[in-house]
Amino acid sequence: MRQWLANAWFGLLVAMSTSLSAFAGDWTQFRGPKGTGVSDETGLPVRWGPDENIRWQAALPGRGLSGPVVVGQRVFVTACSGPLQERLHVLCLDSPSGKRLWERQLWATGHTMCHPKTCMAAPTPVSDGERLFALFATGDLAALDLDGNLLWYRSLAQDYPTIGNNVGMAASPILCQGVLIVPLECPGESFVAGIDKATGRNRWKVERRRDLNWVTPFLFHNGDRDDVLIQSANEITAYDPQTGVKRWNFEQTGLSNIPSPMTDGRLLLIPASDQFLALRPGTDGSKPTVVWRSSKLKAPFASPVVYQDRVYAVNGAEVVNCVDAIEGKLVWQSKRLSGPFSASPVAADGKLYLVSEKGTTTVLDITSEPRVLATNRLEETFLASPAIAGGALYLRSDARLYCIGEKTKAGKDKATRMR
């Protein structure tokens, strides 16, 4: 009886934990659940076009560089509109059909000026499976449940009036241990905050160097603890996600202030302006040590991908370089691809998907030497990093969200009926 009760209690806990958190296979934040741009999905489409393998496409109310977030059968995306981008949108769509389930709008409370290439819907939202946290370049930050109920809202520009920059903020928030990590490094009041995801109030706020920075924080599982890594042009710093206490700092000039760091599970892989660094963090809190440097691997804009012990980065010449993650040695170099690239590439099922600004997605087979499997064209501007979930790729253009995947049986039946 006691064993039965224990089993039942365990079963209930498992059921609760699965219902209360993101499912495996969800795409919950910038560059996916681990922030690495990698998905475990298989059977993803290789070829698509206006008449092929597009499950659905949905018109969006405005531009956005933010990537889609997928939780269960819901896709979330942010956008901005208006002559001065003063309208901020959070949308929820049904992932099987693309039907819009709800939309919430905010009025921008912060600075809306930016470089014409970017916009106020630049940071990608993040979800814990129950809630969506949407940050905009204006400093407007909203927490919503998956049905569109507003849980809390912050105007960071009202709280800290000098935040922002005239180029446009873009770093995305991440979640760690119930804390929403909000990066707001800028020429004004520059900081990173740990915000209680339940209440929206600050748990901590640490001052950062006053400078431009677009790097999304990265969560590194360092032994039995989590480090929140904040990379800027001159340093990478690890913070305790609960308290914001600095654990270590690695100073190095010329680190990237656009693409994000990542890990292969052992090393920290850090893009810099003219090289790439692999660091081994000390498990005792000591400073990391440099394991290798590679001048072959450059990632000026799009974040690199670490996939199956190899690091892939697309350089300014629109060439993908691949180095092995252990020693940093060049493995191969692709031919020039059809760029330019703003979106960070994603990897899954032995393939690398590279979405160009002009809407050409090159699908590279990376199981051995690089082989172009397909170049798929959608004649729109694509700046957002894609998402992978439910056997589909989600590509977000300036005007639409595309769900790319083989038609499901239900979809085929519906199409047949419509004919």
Add this chain to the structure above:
Amino acid sequence: MKTTHVPVQIGLIGVALGLLCSGSAARSESSALIDRIKAVSSEGQGNEAAAKAWRELVRQGPGALLELLTALNDAKPIAANWLRSAVDAVAERALADNVALPAARLEQFVRDTSNAGPSRRLAYEWLARADSAIAERLLPGMLNDPGAELRRDAVARELAGARQLLERGDNAGASASLQALFKAARDRDQVEQIAKDLKSLNVAVDIRGHYGLITEWMLIGPFDNRGGQGFAEVFSPEKGVDLKAASKGKNGAEVHWFGYQAQDPLGLVDLNKAIGKNMGATAYAFATAIAPVECPVEIRAGSNNAVKMFLNGKLIYFREEYHHGMRMDQHTSTGTLKAGRNEILIKVCQNEQVDDWAQTWSFQLRVCDSLGGAVPMAVAAAGVNDVNDAAAPKKGQP
């Protein structure tokens, strides 16, 4: 007969009173919920109470819409976003459930210009989703609407008509329409499109006057800004402007105020030309605005450099950011012009970046109402050593 009706009448009165009371109770309940939302303040204080109130207001459905919209009229920015998202949730869910919105009352709310522009616009947008004819019914009367977005749509609608006249060769009709539209338009894209169309008809318009751009300035500089120290330093113009007094500028050189008239179509003052190319330098520009009556204004500037703006000696805006882009109105602050003489001072700091794209040292500034229209005022030309930037003398340069 009468006696038999008395209980009925009493009953009806009772029901009516009951309804009144319940309506009043509901309003009172909604008011309390709205108060909780309006109590949110800085750094997330009040979020939990506001979230509960938000859910309860949304649960009330379309019956809460008017009260929510009315509450938006005077809501501060944080509360406004709570309230507008509640309006969205109520209306969206009602339409999804085929529940009618209170269309007549919403339309009345939109028509009532004593309501705030953003809340009227929000009501309008939900009306438009339910009634596709609403734009044609309301927009024709909104060319001079006090709400920015409704006015914008009204201008866009009329502009489409004026351009059709142009295409048909009705130049007189198009010109008359475009001239009226030029007066009404506030958004830069519309103003400049209309001005361009008018130019094609050989009708000149005063864009600088329309925007309220100040083009006549008194300038002084350079003061120091090496190491970015000048932005925080209070140089003599910030202590009080005396146009006849000399000041100690960069490297100890004596600098003087001098008059300057910007010729740029959008009032840009190129300090590299006016004062002379300087890196690590600070300049001040001063203007006197004579207002016939006291009026609230927005003082808006564009500059690639770090700026501070002062109105009647009071700091009203600062932003210390260099060479990350310039846009008209990127620096915006509010203030009040008093009746009579007002002093407007802008401090513009240049840093020491050597990049080609970091050499600009300039600004433009306008005084306007909240929609971006010029306000009644006269800018007094100082008349001391007036120069024209076409000649580009460098008075004041050490």
